[in-house]
Amino acid sequence: MELTPRIIKNIVAALKRTQPNEIDCGDCFDRLERFAEMTLAGKAAGKALPLVQLHLEGCRDCGEEFEALLDVLRGLGGQEQTRSITAT
Amino acid sequence: MTELGTPVPYLAHFGQVTFRLTVHSDNRPTVRSNEAWVTALSPPHDPGALDDLRSELVRGLRIMLASRVPEQAGPLAEDFAQDAMMQILASIGSFRGESRFTTWAHKIAVRIAITELRRKRWKDFSLESLSAPDSHAPRPISKESELPSPETQAVQANTAEIVQQLIVETLTEKQRLALQAVMFQGVPLEEVARRMGTSRNTLYKLLHDARLSLKHALEARNLRPEDLLSDVE
Numbered sequence: 001m002e003l004t005p006r007i008i009k010n011i012v013a014a015l016k017r018t019q020p021n022e023i024d025c026g027d028c029f030d031r032l033e034r035f036a037e038m039t040l041a042g043k044a045a046g047k048a049l050p051l052v053q054l055h056l057e058g059c060r061d062c063g064e065e066f067e068a069l070l071d072v073l074r075g076l077g078g079q080e081q082t083r084s085i086t087a088t
Numbered sequence: 089m090t091e092l093g094t095p096v097p098y099l100a101h102f103g104q105v106t107f108r109l110t111v112h113s114d115n116r117p118t119v120r121s122n123e124a125w126v127t128a129l130s131p132p133h134d135p136g137a138l139d140d141l142r143s144e145l146v147r148g149l150r151i152m153l154a155s156r157v158p159e160q161a162g163p164l165a166e167d168f169a170q171d172a173m174m175q176i177l178a179s180i181g182s183f184r185g186e187s188r189f190t191t192w193a194h195k196i197a198v199r200i201a202i203t204e205l206r207r208k209r210w211k212d213f214s215l216e217s218l219s220a221p222d223s224h225a226p227r228p229i230s231k232e233s234e235l236p237s238p239e240t241q242a243v244q245a246n247t248a249e250i251v252q253q254l255i256v257e258t259l260t261e262k263q264r265l266a267l268q269a270v271m272f273q274g275v276p277l278e279e280v281a282r283r284m285g286t287s288r289n290t291l292y293k294l295l296h297d298a299r300l301s302l303k304h305a306l307e308a309r310n311l312r313p314e315d316l317l318s319d320v321e
Contacts, residue, residue: 003248003251003252003272005244005248007271007272008244008247008248008251008316009317010271011251011267011271011302012247012251012313012316012317013313013317014271014299015299015302015303015306015313016312016313016314016317018296018299018300018303020300022296024289024292024293024296025277025288025289025292026288026289029195029199031186032195033186033187033188033191033192033194033195034186034187036187036191036195037187037188037191059277059292060274060276061206061276061277061278061288064202065195065198065199065202068152068198068201068202069191069194069195069198071151071152071155072148072149072151072152072194072198073148073191073194075148075151075152076147076148076151
């Protein structure tokens with residue numbers, strides 16, 4: 001398998017990012033909705049949830065799902081969902 | 089408000105029930121608090137809440153799918169929303185209230201949709217197709233990039249050889265295979281995990297251990313990743 005400069009760069013960048021304590025995809029998934037809302041609200045999501053930030057930077061799959069969730073939330077306009085129940 | 093009564097076959101597994109949909113004049117579904125959602129979606133399920141959730145999920149999935157599979161966005165959104173409904177109802181007790189309920193629900197729907205799209209895209213991939221890395225083979229520069237200077241090419245080739253050697257000498261067979269698939273070929277974790285008979289989480293941990301081993305091996309050679317990074321940039 002040819003190691004192109006791009007692949008080498010990706011591997012080395014991944015090694016640079018690697019920390020002894022990282023969360024796995026399941027733990028990231030459990031926190032993703034909170035991280036997404038904080039991101040859209042312009043809050044420091046990475047500071048509040050640094051392990052989620054680290055995981056998303058290194059896990060392409062979770063990163064893709066996170067971006068897709070942001071697309072959904074932005075597309076739906078980030079409408080406030082906590083109004084009181086309307087009478088039916 | 090307009091009331092509609094229509095049999096909803098996509099919810100047939102809940103029994104043949106006619107749901108009454110209540111809509112506002114601007115066609116928005118009823119808006120609920122997190123607590124109201126959880127109560128309405130816990131047994132016995134409120135039909136109106138089920139329908140509102142399904143509509144919400146379809147709206148979100150259509151947005152997501154429009155940029156990925158535009159020609160199939162509509163039908164796929166309906167299918168994925170149905171699957172997501174099942175998972176959401178089954179795991180309603182795990183909602184911790186750290187976000188809006190609908191954000192949590194959309195997260196589940198997005199995961200289901202993307203997982204299935206990946207499965208279709210990678211259905212022909214096999215682990216056997218990965219060739220073993222040959223640490224002694226020359227490493228030509230890829231034609232896809234502009235050729236750097238001869239000096240840079242030499243440095244890049246040296247870096248590639250170091251990384252290749254570390255992979256062969258440091259990693260287990262399983263780690264090397266996973267690294268090749270995920271990092272070299274760009275295969276999604278879920279797809280590799282399925283073929284290796286393991287879970288996505290376990291595979292992530294396997295790769296994490298591999299990265300740690302490679303990093304330690306670099307350090308044993310008095311090298312840091314950032315040193316090599318500057319060589320390949």
